[in-house]
Amino acid sequence: xxxxxxxxxxxxxxxxxxxxxxxxxxxxxxxxxxxxxxxxxxxxxxxxxxxxxxxxxxxxxxxxxxxxxxxxxxxxxxxxxxxxxxxxxxxxxxxxxxxxxxxxxxxxxxxxxxxxxxxxxxxxxxxxxxxxxxxxxxxxxxxxxxxxxxxxxxxxxxxxxxxxxxxxxxxxxxxxxxxxxxxxxxxxxxxxxxxxxxxxxxxxxxxxxxxxxxxxxxxxxxxxxxxxxxxxxxxxxxxxxxxxxxxxxxxxxxxxxxxxxxxxxxxxxxxxxxxxxxxxxxxxxxxxxxxxxxxxxxxxxx
Numbered sequence: 001x002x003x004x005x006x007x008x009x010x011x012x013x014x015x016x017x018x019x020x021x022x023x024x025x026x027x028x029x030x031x032x033x034x035x036x037x038x039x040x041x042x043x044x045x046x047x048x049x050x051x052x053x054x055x056x057x058x059x060x061x062x063x064x065x066x067x068x069x070x071x072x073x074x075x076x077x078x079x080x081x082x083x084x085x086x087x088x089x090x091x092x093x094x095x096x097x098x099x100x101x102x103x104x105x106x107x108x109x110x111x112x113x114x115x116x117x118x119x120x121x122x123x124x125x126x127x128x129x130x131x132x133x134x135x136x137x138x139x140x141x142x143x144x145x146x147x148x149x150x151x152x153x154x155x156x157x158x159x160x161x162x163x164x165x166x167x168x169x170x171x172x173x174x175x176x177x178x179x180x181x182x183x184x185x186x187x188x189x190x191x192x193x194x195x196x197x198x199x200x201x202x203x204x205x206x207x208x209x210x211x212x213x214x215x216x217x218x219x220x221x222x223x224x225x226x227x228x229x230x231x232x233x234x235x236x237x238x239x240x241x242x243x244x245x246x247x248x249x250x251x252x253x254x255x256x257x258x259x260x261x262x263x264x265x266x267x268x269x270x271x272x273x274x275x276x277x278x279x280x281x282x283x284x285x286x287x288x289x290x291x292x293x294x295x296x297x298x299x300x301x302x
Contacts, residue, residue: 008210010036011061013094014046014068018162019108022199023067034206037061047085049093056097063206064094065106073112073134077265080133087137092144095152104151104209104216106202111158111190113139116269121226123275124156124218132266142218151213153205155198155221155279158272159232161293162195163300168229170301172236176251186230186256190272191222194293201285208283215282220274223290230256232294239295244302 014020015038024038037059045051046068056064069087070076076083091107098105112135113128130136145152161167169192175182201221209216227235234254240247259268276287 008034008062009059010034010063010065010206011056011059012036012038012065012067013044013052013090014066017067017069017071018160018165018167018195019198020067021164022162022195023065023202026196026199026203034063046090047082049085049089052090052093053097056094056101060101061103062101063104063106064098065202065206066091066094067108069108070134070137073132073268074265076132076134076137080137083133083137084140087134088140088144091141092148095145095148098152099148099150102151104153104213105145105149106153106155106206107141107145108198109142109154109156110135110138111156111269111272111274113142113156114269114271116188116271118271121273121275122220122271124220124278131269134266146218151209151216153202153209153216154218155201156218156274157193157198157221158190158274159192159222160195160198161192161297163297164195168192168232169236169294169297172233173240176237176249177247178250180250181253181255182233182251183255183257183261184230184233185259185262186228187258188268188270188272189226189228191224191226191274192232192290192294193222194297196296197221197223197288197293201279201283201287204285205283219279219282220276221279222274222276222287223293224276224287225289225291226273227290230254235291236294236298239291239298240302243295243298247302 115129
């Protein structure tokens with residue numbers, strides 16, 4: 001099955017999440033010569049691997065975009081089998097089916113595949129060392145895709161936010177309206193990355209890879225710049241106040257605290273920074289600053 005000939009079918013799995021929801025819009029924007037087929041949670045249980053196989057074999061897509069993921073990081077420590085099934089077994093199944101069809105797979109991974117101890121942004125060549133059930137399951141999912149597929153794109157990202165679904169940004173808006181004092185971690189670093197940015201990059205990459213499949217592989221994809229959760233929270237509230245001066249925020253203090261102040265079942269990476277030089281050079285992209293993405297989302301939801 002050639003990736004260059006005729007209309008190309010794109011199967012989107014996991015359309016109900018933050019990235020999947022954004023991909024539905026991005027897919028519509030590049031619909032020709034790509035024909036997008038959206039599978040939502042309502043009509044596909046992604047933990048039912050037999051149903052997944054049946055869907056792929058019936059549609060025979062040229063591309064499988066896997067936006068399905070188990071993302072409850074702490075809960076994964078209590079139910080690692082379910083995290084494994086969705087984050088590792090599902091991409092393994094999709095990759096095997098894609099190989100049989102000669103199709104390409106787009107898959108999303110995470111900074112949690114690293115231990116977060118490096119003192120610089122992680123590059124694609126750095127050795128993963130996940131410290132949580134969630135991170136291990138995502139690392140196994142990556143390996144499944146790269147082991148089975150000749151044509152694939154794996155995008156590692158971090159700190160995803162979107163207008164659809166829950167995320168840190170929305171939580172800060174809610175808490176700032178409920179509490180006078182917020183305490184936010186200041187020793188974990190990364191780049192807030194919009195689901196819409198990931199979707200736009202994916203759409204651009206699919207067009208590019210349809211002509212140059214050799215440019216696939218593993219790439220890091222996060223917004224430009226870096227920050228910590230405390231600075232991120234401050235930026236969210238300041239930007240929200242600019243956009244909606246009448247917003248009733250009770251919070252008059254946003255206090256920084258270390259990770260140790262909030263013990264959690266799953267270990268969080270202190271360093272979630274990812275080097276995107278390879279992605280930008282390969283696909284001719286200039287990624288926007290994380291503040292631009294935050295402002296864009298706030299303008300959409302406020």
